[in-house]
Amino acid sequence: MPIRLTSQRTAILTIINGSSAHWDAESVLQALQQSGQRIGVATVYRTLAVLEEATLIGSVFINERKCYERIDKQQHDHLLCSQCGCIEEFCHPYIAVLQSEMAQAHGFVAHNHSLIIRGLCRDCQS
Amino acid sequence: MPIRLTSQRTAILTIINGSSAHWDAESVLQALQQSGQRIGVATVYRTLAVLEEATLIGSVFINERKCYERIDKQQHDHLLCSQCGCIEEFCHPYIAVLQSEMAQAHGFVAHNHSLIIRGLCRDCQS
DNA sequence: ATGTTTGCAAACGCTTTGCAACGTG
């Protein structure tokens, strides 16, 4: 059973795929309501879960909160400014190596990882 | 103003320092209540925050939940089994390098990071 | 004695659920 295409699902997918930002449920709701879309909170939560389940969007935990992002890029990780909250993405070839190396050393089979580096961005190093 | 030593604080510190486990607020509360300690929920939350603030304990986000752990060891990261939930710790010298390397490349000053590798532990690879 | 910490219960914020109406395939 493929997932049905509804206006709400399209709208959410469009918002998330159309930016490189990191969206929590509330921001998605606000963005939709401000653009005139009729949508309820419950639908936002349910839809985000459905879309993630279908790997149409990805998610990261940022500041103790689940955020969704578009998934069209290669696997990447995040730099987070603890002052202003801005986020930069980066890729480092060695992380994949490290992931399987460490997993193997402990008898694990690795599936994925999440790495967040916290610090101060350029503008916040006053 | 040094933090005051109360029986509740001692008890929580003892529990966390006495094991290498990862404790969320609820587990701490249960462990204390089962050992006969009189303590309330609010105190557990407040105390964990105080102890972390004082860097007497550390914390990690595991499965979308804040967990506390003892802080006497060197900086380490975590392997998490997505099946049974067991956790292994590991250290890898290159992670620190990677952290400052990536930070520098984006104009950040890095403070710390959190890395969690998810996969299947030995016992769950049926 | 003073100011901090505690427990309780109420308040909170975010997320999930039940259900009837709606809309997609």
Next chain:
DNA sequence: CACGTTGCAAAGCGTTTGCAAACAT
């Protein structure tokens, strides 16, 4: 037409807060 999806409002859950009593220093 059938059944998945939606909105609403209520319920749920973990966490935080206000306050008077208890306690460490």
